[in-house]
Amino acid sequence: MTTQDRVERKKRNEMLTNLRKQHPERVKISQAKLKEQRSIRKTLQQVLKTKPHTIPQLAEATGLPAHQVLWYISIMKKYGKVVETGLDEDYEYYLYGLTRETE
Amino acid sequence: MKSDKIHVDTLVVGGGIAGMQASLDLANQGHQVALVEHSPSIGGMMIGLSKVFPTLDCCSCITTPKMAATAHHENIQLLTYCEVQSVTRNDDGFSVQVIQKPRYVIEDNCTGCRSCELVCPLDLPDVENEFGRTAHRVIYVPFTTAVPQKAIIDIDSCIFCGKCIKACPADCIDFTQTPQTLRVEARTIILATGFKVTPYDAKKEYGAGNLRNVIDAMMMERLLAPTGPYGRVLRPSDGKLPDSIAYVQCAGSRDETLGVPYCSRVCCMYAIKQAMLISGALPMADVTIYYMDIRTFGKGYEQFYQNAKAMGIEFVKGKVGRIVEDEDQNPIVRVELIDDNSRVAENKHDLVVLSVGMLPGYDTQPIYDVATAKDGFVQIPDSNVAPTVTTQEGIFATGTATGPMDIVDSIITAGAVAAEASAYMHLHSGSPAAPAAD
CATH class of the missing domain: 3.50.50.60 (FAD/NAD(P)-binding domain)
Structure with missing residues (x-):
């Protein structure tokens, strides 16, 4: 890293710190949301590491409401963390598993 | 510029x-x-x-x-x-x-590469495009085919972590925009x-938006679109492939209680279209349309309706009075069957779609x-x-x-x-x- 890079990085970090200081309340709310999301994503990934699951199975394993699990799975699918691996034996629910990259 | x-x-x-x-x-x-x-x-x-x-x-x-x-x-x-x-x-x-x-992104420099979106850590419900069924990040390109293909920051939710700044190859992030x-x-x-659609939570008889498996037709459009939140038709409560889907016509039109006395002209046709698309996407599913009148006024529209009937879509003349749900969140539709001596029936479905109307x-x-x-x-x-x-x-x-x-x-x-x-x-x-x- 060159001296100029270091100076720019310092300047950028100061600007971001100032922005956080200017909007403390909304940053606090968003940070709390982020913490919750990270924890849920981590829990879902741990369950999915074992084998592919349906939404109700994930809900049962994590204790989260099924509609919330579906919301998280739809996002993880959108951003390439999860894929559909097929249907369950009753052909009622899709099974979701981690992508190779996430495993 | x-x-x-x-x-x-x-x-x-x-x-x-x-x-x-x-x-x-x-x-x-x-x-x-x-x-x-x-x-x-x-x-x-x-x-x-x-x-x-x-x-x-x-x-x-x-x-x-x-x-x-x-x-x-x-x-x-x-x-x-x-x-x-x-x-x-x-x-x-x-x-x-x-x-x-302000987008907080320099529009002329942004190439829409989404590098910023991929590293952004926080998800926000995508209300504008997906009715909250999925999410986008705090910095995001609105949708795949958006024009212009430029990122935007939801500044009210940003934690100013700076990950987008580091990821952007074109140095586009600008928090100073006003x-x-x-x-x-x-x-x-x-x-x-x-237009906007009549709010699907407006009628308390239809669950006032509190029943997870009662959605409106615009939400169903997204479920049917390949770019939709789940990439297929799943019911929102638990991701089940619905076996039985019902449409409730005039759920936001021809209704004085909503202040919408007029016919919205498109609801019959979009319900028939969606029913046909569901029949293609879920060949084993039963699709029922509860209607007061079917209005197919345009060129080729009546034939379209006849085709839907021939495909096995069930058209039931009746007025839906109430929708409740059972313990498994299956919607139960209470309907007065006009062609059956006004008999009142209660029918269980996996998913109900309200054919909402048009407002300015x-x-x-x-x-x-x-x-x-x-x-x-x-x-x-x-x-x-x-x-x-x-x-x-x-x-x-x-x-x-x-x-x-x-x-x-x-x-x-x-x-x-x-x-x-x-x-x-x-x-x-x-x-x-x-x-x-x-």
């Missing part, structure tokens, strides 16, 4: 299908057009739909080329993520003040402000001083003779800004409004549309 002052022949307000078509028709005649859209992308409601009736052509395949043609036309200036603040009449037409809302004022001088204005998307009175009719849509004083001429000289209206209509009619009125505005400009001094002298 936008300049602070723009001179055009016509300002088109609204970047949906009617606004885009009117802009293209005028621009192709040589007129200079500025197109203002309040969202970060043009495309309007149509870009979110799955397929069109009665041809079942892909909506995105029709809309995306129009969006690209509008954005790349040399005579059209696109002003996305902008709001009209005020309109003043002058000797040459109108002076319009427009506010450009709203900018632009002035547009235009000879004519076209209002293409579109925007009140044109305060800013444009254009009168609205009793129903809230733009008033057209002489609709039989001049269906796009409003109460204000030099201001015209098109598409669903003037009343409920389908895509075909929106495009027809867009052509009509372009011709009307062009003729007006020709009459009131020369314009590029003026024919060559004899």
